[in-house]
Amino acid sequence: MIKKLKNRNLYKLIAVIGLFVISSISHADDMDDVKALLDAYIETESDLSAQAQLMSADRIFIVGSPAMRMTDNATNMMGQSHVDKRNQQLDSKGIYYATREDQIVRVYGDAAVASFRRNLNWRPSAQGVRNGQSDSTNRQLVTVVMAKVDGDWKIVHTHISPA
Amino acid sequence: MKKLKNIRFYHLIVMLSLFITSGASADDMSDVQNLINKYVGSQTLENMKTQAELMANDRTYIVNGTRYSNNEISMALQTANNAVIRKASPGIKRISTAEDVHMRLNGDTAIVSFYLIMNDINNAANVKAGQAAMTTNYATVSMALFKIDGDWKIVHTHFSPTK
Numbered sequence: 001m002i003k004k005l006k007n008r009n010l011y012k013l014i015a016v017i018g019l020f021v022i023s024s025i026s027h028a029d030d031m032d033d034v035k036a037l038l039d040a041y042i043e044t045e046s047d048l049s050a051q052a053q054l055m056s057a058d059r060i061f062i063v064g065s066p067a068m069r070m071t072d073n074a075t076n077m078m079g080q081s082h083v084d085k086r087n088q089q090l091d092s093k094g095i096y097y098a099t100r101e102d103q104i105v106r107v108y109g110d111a112a113v114a115s116f117r118r119n120l121n122w123r124p125s126a127q128g129v130r131n132g133q134s135d136s137t138n139r140q141l142v143t144v145v146m147a148k149v150d151g152d153w154k155i156v157h158t159h160i161s162p163a
Numbered sequence: 164m165k166k167l168k169n170i171r172f173y174h175l176i177v178m179l180s181l182f183i184t185s186g187a188s189a190d191d192m193s194d195v196q197n198l199i200n201k202y203v204g205s206q207t208l209e210n211m212k213t214q215a216e217l218m219a220n221d222r223t224y225i226v227n228g229t230r231y232s233n234n235e236i237s238m239a240l241q242t243a244n245n246a247v248i249r250k251a252s253p254g255i256k257r258i259s260t261a262e263d264v265h266m267r268l269n270g271d272t273a274i275v276s277f278y279l280i281m282n283d284i285n286n287a288a289n290v291k292a293g294q295a296a297m298t299t300n301y302a303t304v305s306m307a308l309f310k311i312d313g314d315w316k317i318v319h320t321h322f323s324p325t326k
Contacts, residue, residue, distance in 0.1 A: 060265065060276055067303035067323035069276060071265065104223060104232065106318065108309040111272030113319045115223055115230060141225050143321040145307055147269040156267065157274045159305040161323040163228045 030153075034105060034112040034146055037153045041144065045098035045120065048084055052077045056147070056154040063160045091133060093125035110148040117163055118142045139163040188268060191315075195266055195273045195308055198315050202306075206259035206281060208245040211238045219309065219316040226322040254286035261304075271310040278325060279304045301326040 037054060044051035052073070059073040070076040087096065103116035118140045124133035145157035198217055205214040215238040222234040231237035249255060264277040281300045290296050307319040 058267075060267075060274075062276060062303050062305060062321075062323060065324055066301075067325045069263075069265075069278075069303055102230075104230075106221075108272045108307075108318070109270045111269040111274070111307075111309075113223075113272075113307045115225060115319065115321070117230075141228060141230055141321075143225060143305055143307075143319065145274045145305075145319075147267075147272070147274075156269070157276070157305060159225075159276075159303075159321040159323065161225065161228065161321065 030107050030112070030148070031105070033153050034107055034114070037146060037155070038100075038103065038105065038114055038116075038144065041155065042098045042100050042118070046084070046096045048077060048081045054155050056149055056156045059155055060157045061160075062158070065162050067161065087122075091124050091128035091131070094128045094133070095121075095123045097121050112146045112153070114144045114146070116142055116144075118160075191268055191273070191310070192266065194315050195268070195275065196264075198308065198317070199261065199264060199266075199275060199277070199306070202317065203259050203261045203279065206257070206279065208248055208255060208257040208283070211242045211245065214238070217317055219311060219318045222316075222318055222320065224320045224322075226320075248283075252286055252289055255289075256284045258282050258284065273306075273308040273315065275304075275306040275308065277304055278302070279322075300324075 040054055041051065044054065055073055055077075057073060058071070061070045061073065061076050062068070063070075084096075087094070099119045099121065101117045101119075103114060105112060105114040120138040120140065122133075122136045122138075124131075124135070139162065140160050141163045143157070143159040144155055146153050147156045148154075149156075202214060202217055205211070205217070215234070218234055218238075220234055221232075222237075224231040224234065224237050231240075259279060259281045261277045261279055264275065267274045279302045281302070283298045283300075285294055285296055285298070301324070302322045303325045304323075305319075305321040306317055308315050309318045310316075
């Protein structure tokens with residue numbers, strides 16, 4: 001009887017420890033996954049079709065000053081891609097890249113909230129400069145909310161304002 | 164026969180638990196809505212202590228191109244600013260409303276966006292002196308909320324000027 005009771009307690013202990021271990025491992029994995037998603041978001045700034053893959057279909061996007069909210073992500077990304085293509089046509093050898101500073105990330109179960117400063121940098125080619133273009137950097141403060149959708153982390157909300 | 168009864172019993176439990184889950188979700192949605200209502204209702208020119216109670220201690224707040232990660236200081240700044248406005252224009256009153264509230268629940272996290280309209284009603288003396296009876300500030304707001312120990316709290320806010 002005592003042995004049975006001891007066994008039961010042992011199983012309980014193992015179960016509790018197991019839950020702690022699994023929970024902490026999955027939390028650490030989630031943080032890694034979320035950070036990887038944010039890295040990909042920054043790195044794909046010059047490849048918006050790849051960036052769109054990081055988002056849920058119903059992502060909400062708030063941008064501009066004055067601000068506007070867009071709830072149709074496909075149309076929103078179509079507009080952004082058009083601007084990118086136009087810039088490429090104007091100066092195909094110019095480079096456009098994003099950098100990020102001071103990122104704060106918090107994971108809350110199956111959702112995560114991040115904020116950071118982002119610089120969108122445009123560096124025209126020599127020909128671009130001859131045509132009147134110049135270096136420009138657009139400084140922003142960005143909020144990105146991510147959610148685990150069917151096991152994959154996706155960006156579900158983005159809010160960008162001038163910094 | 165007994166096995167069949169057991170299977171039916173388990174089915175019943177599964178079905179019931181599904182109902183409980185949807186009930187919790189509906190409750191969460193109304194709890195989040197209530198919190199947003201309280202937030203908007205407390206977006207006044209008074210002491211911000213009431214509003215601060217709706218927030219997690221580590222809330223991050225982005226407004227006017229600045230990110231505040233110390234919520235206590237951020238709310239103290241808002242309270243001090245409100246006190247100066249009240250002193251400069253005794254009797255001035257701010258009434259805020261929210262429009263087009265969009266909510267998304269993801270487990271114990273909620274992502275909300277809305278248009279916040281802050282109306283400052285001037286005092287009679289200022290109006291007689293030629294000032295506007297009412298000035299309105301528009302903002303597009305993103306908010307992330309998280310259920311902490313059973314209570315929904317605002318963990319992140321991002322304001323952008325609108326209109």
